[in-house]
Amino acid sequence: MPHPTYTNSRDALKIAVLGAGGGIGQSLSLLLKTELHTTCVAADARVHIAMYDVNRDAVAGAATDLSHINTAVYVTWHAPEAGSGPDPLAACLRGAQLVVIPAGVPRKPGMTRDDLFAINASIVKTLSQGIAAHCDLSRTFVLLISNPVNSLVPVLVETLVVAGGHQRVTPQTVARRVFGLTQLDAVRASAFLHEALGLLPGQSVRVPVVGGHSGHTIVPLFSQAVVGTDKLQERVRSLGPDVLSQLVNRVQFGGDEVVKAKNGAGSATLSMAYAAAQVTRGFAELLLGVREELQDTLYVNVGAFAFGEQVTQLTQGLPYVSLPLAISRDGLQAVDTQWAQKLAPEERKLWAVCIQELQTAVPQHQEQQS
Ligand code: NAI
Numbered sequence: 001m002p003h004p005t006y007t008n009s010r011d012a013l014k015i016a017v018l019g020a021g022g023g024i025g026q027s028l029s030l031l032l033k034t035e036l037h038t039t040c041v042a043a044d045a046r047v048h049i050a051m052y053d054v055n056r057d058a059v060a061g062a063a064t065d066l067s068h069i070n071t072a073v074y075v076t077w078h079a080p081e082a083g084s085g086p087d088p089l090a091a092c093l094r095g096a097q098l099v100v101i102p103a104g105v106p107r108k109p110g111m112t113r114d115d116l117f118a119i120n121a122s123i124v125k126t127l128s129q130g131i132a133a134h135c136d137l138s139r140t141f142v143l144l145i146s147n148p149v150n151s152l153v154p155v156l157v158e159t160l161v162v163a164g165g166h167q168r169v170t171p172q173t174v175a176r177r178v179f180g181l182t183q184l185d186a187v188r189a190s191a192f193l194h195e196a197l198g199l200l201p202g203q204s205v206r207v208p209v210v211g212g213h214s215g216h217t218i219v220p221l222f223s224q225a226v227v228g229t230d231k232l233q234e235r236v237r238s239l240g241p242d243v244l245s246q247l248v249n250r251v252q253f254g255g256d257e258v259v260k261a262k263n264g265a266g267s268a269t270l271s272m273a274y275a276a277a278q279v280t281r282g283f284a285e286l287l288l289g290v291r292e293e294l295q296d297t298l299y300v301n302v303g304a305f306a307f308g309e310q311v312t313q314l315t316q317g318l319p320y321v322s323l324p325l326a327i328s329r330d331g332l333q334a335v336d337t338q339w340a341q342k343l344a345p346e347e348r349k350l351w352a353v354c355i356q357e358l359q360t361a362v363p364q365h366q367e368q369q370s
Pocket of ligand 1: 018022023054105120145147149183266268269
């Protein structure tokens with residue numbers, strides 16, 4: 001596949017997408033191929049998307065199709081196939097500074113995210129071993145999409161720590177650079193609130209969402225929604241408690257709406273790809289030096305750090321929670337806890353339920369894993 005030439009390739013960035021032949025992987029790769037064009041040009045840097053999947057035809061087809069789009073981002077594909085060389089996963093991962101993982105089985109009707117754990121944990125383990133073998137863990141960011149994110153981020157972190165032993169990484173080094181993507185909950189919360197308030201199309205709402213990534217562990221903070229720098233607190237309150245409670249429920253179980261509508265053919269792919277592209281683009285800009293700091297709400301091992309009494313109290317000692325974070329090229333720097341002081345009374349209750357569920361759900365999965 002021909003590669004474009006750049007006047008300056010010092011800041012070249014390789015993004016590996018593992019599970020790139022699937023519903024999310026294909027759409028995410030399309031968004032990265034098109035949306036990162038301006039970033040490439042602005043940074044005068046080569047960006048390479050390396051697509052890997054065990055389904056050879058899906059990934060080869062998608063990558064070849066994408067390579068016909070004339071943007072500055074170039075694409076390669078890697079899959080196990082007869083005569084493809086010794087290790088296509090190694091070829092995909094070598095030199096990658098950003099790895100995004102949508103590999104795994106999606107949820108089918110009747111399945112909870114929890115039912116997915118047994119299957120997807122073994123896929124995530126295999127891929128983490130590849131990452132530990134072929135990427136520099138002190139320089140690579142890993143973003144996990146596969147569900148259940150709540151329970152698979154611990155599997156990913158723990159496997160990387162063990163398999164990356166030869167790189168002398170500590171749990172802190174790994175936890176600083178490994179995140180679970182919960183952005184879809186914020187995208188959904190923003191879309192649903194936009195609709196409920198009847199805002200104009202150009203008014204882009206942002207609703208922070210914290211906690212976990214399944215059912216009642218998802219805590220949308222509608223009282224802290226903003227449009228640009230304008231707070232929406234009063235307008236949100238005017239919706240009344242019943243409408244607000246319905247909105248919360250819709251965000252917490254929004255995934256079910258899509259599973260039902262697809263009538264058994266899978267879960268959310270397009271909205272997830274959109275959410276993942278937003279986050280991946282942020283990390284790409286960080287790695288290319290286009291921005292100094294990234295602020296996002298991601299699922300992370302906050303327990304690996306001494307962030308202080310305030311964070312421990314807030315999470316009641318839970319190691320893994322989705323929280324607003326500040327991230328630099330060197331990894332996770334700080335956890336934002338300001339939102340916790342501004343919670344509406346109902347949101348305080350939602351947070352308590354979330355913590356209680358996470359305290360029981362995640363340890364159970366860790367036992368199943370072993
Ligand atoms: P899909 O079935 O369309 O795609 C999954 C892809 O992973 C397939 O192409 C498959 O061949 C590949 N795969 C399986 N095992 C692999 C391995 N060992 N190495 C490389 N590739 C492998 O599924 P879809 O819809 O793209 O969903 C992917 C995952 O994302 C699911 O676990 C789903 O539950 C999760 N998801 C997460 C969301 C989130 O908010 N974090 C939202 C929606 C889905």
